[in-house]
Amino acid sequence: MNNKILIITHTEDNFSIEKVTEYVEKNGFEVIRFDVDLYPLQNKLSTIFENGSWVSILETPETKYRLDDIAAVWYRRAYNIGRGLKEELDAKFYGAAMGEIRNTLFGFLESIDAYSLGKPGVYRRLDSKEEQLKIADKIGLKIPETCLTNNPEDARQFIIKHKNVVAKMQTGFAIYEDGVESVVFTNVIGEDKLEELDSLLYCPMQFQKKIEKKKELRITVVGQDVYAFEIDSQQFEDAKVDWRKDGVNLIDKWVRTELPADVETKILELLNVYNVDYGAIDMIVSPEDDYYFIEINAAGEFFWLDNLTEDNLISKSIADVLCDKAPRRNNMVLA
Incomplete structure (x- = not known):
């Protein structure tokens, strides 16, 4: 039987990889770890079509693996692809080489004809916050009043109408200045900031009516398993608008909770x-x-x-879905 699970990650990933690996092995499966930051300088990947069949081979510094007969893949992270290449290549070739590297790697991941927990194409689709909100609204989940715009006047009208508004970027990113990293968090925008909105012409933003918080939830869904946790972020000054600002201090303050049945049903529908x-x-x-x-x-x-x-029940759920020991949504290439 095919009992190999491919995990796509990078060398700096945290210990959740080890936990999932432990549970995968308990299920009688073998884990192949593909660290993409070692590709292409240390990890070699080949796909060959000959005599009517496809073969894919991953060669790491330690060993060779066949990847065309894996049972499933967990596409977790693709950070720092091509690490070290900049130092090896002439600057004029670097951009083109990185384009080919990313295209080849993501093309391979997209094409794997086995069950996949996550995919580059899925991640790209979920980058659309606008689609997320439209689907959630259609399913019947409540969403805040929202304005996505690069028109300063539309933003001003929205802020004047709703008084208390938060502004956020649609992509998580940081700004680097003199070697210092500043992460861009969600911030409250009052009417005193109306003059500053002209800069929207250069970069759109998402504005939402500020929802007063009794508590915040982080809900991790794996297959049909729903793990809901809550935190009262309002008792911590730095976390009131965006809990991530004080994330380190809040890390053990989260408490497992139950969702109302209708909310849980709608969340599973969202994943469907x-x-x-x-x-x-x-x-x-x-x-x-x-x-x-x-x-x-x-x-x-x-x-x-x-x-x-x-x-570590979330890791166990991930392993069970990968090993087909828990219900999963069929997403094979030619399903």
Whole structure:
């Protein structure tokens, strides 16, 4: 039987890889780890079509693996692809080489004809916050009043109308200045900031009516398993608008919770629409106990919540889905 599970990650990833690997091996499967930051300088990848059949081979510094007969793949992270290449190549070839490297690697991952927990194409689709909000609204989840725009006047009107508004970027990123990293978090925009909105012409932003928070939820869904955790972020000054600002201090303050049955049903429906088996969902519960959907992350981090479960149950769920020991949504290339 095919009993190999391919994990796509990078050398700096955290210990959640080890936990999932442990459970995969307990299920009687073997793990092949593909660290993409070692590709292409240390990891060699070949796909060959001859005599009517396809063969894919991954050669790492330690060993060779056949990848055309794997049982499933977990596409977790693709960070730092091509590490070290800049120093090896003439600058004029670097951009073109990186384009080929990314295209070849992602093309291979997209083409694997086996069950895949996550895919480059799935991650790209989930990059659309606008689609997420439209689907959530259509399913019947509550969403905040929202304005996505690069028109300063539309943003001003929205802010004047809703008074309390938060502004956020649609991509998570940091700005580097003099070697210092500044992460861009969600911020409150008051009417005193209306003059500063002219810069939207250069870069669109997402504005949402600020939802008062009774508590915040992080919901990790694996297959049909729903792990909901809550935190009262309002008791910590730095975390009031965006809990990630004080994430390190809050790491062990999260508490496992139950979702209302209708909210849980709608969240599983959201994963059905996207046909994915993993999602990390952020929600806000208002003082009136309304549940507001904020976003779903295709590969959101889970290790700190996994540690708050008995025996790292999120890792176990991931391993069980990969090993076909738990219900999963069929997504094979030629399913």
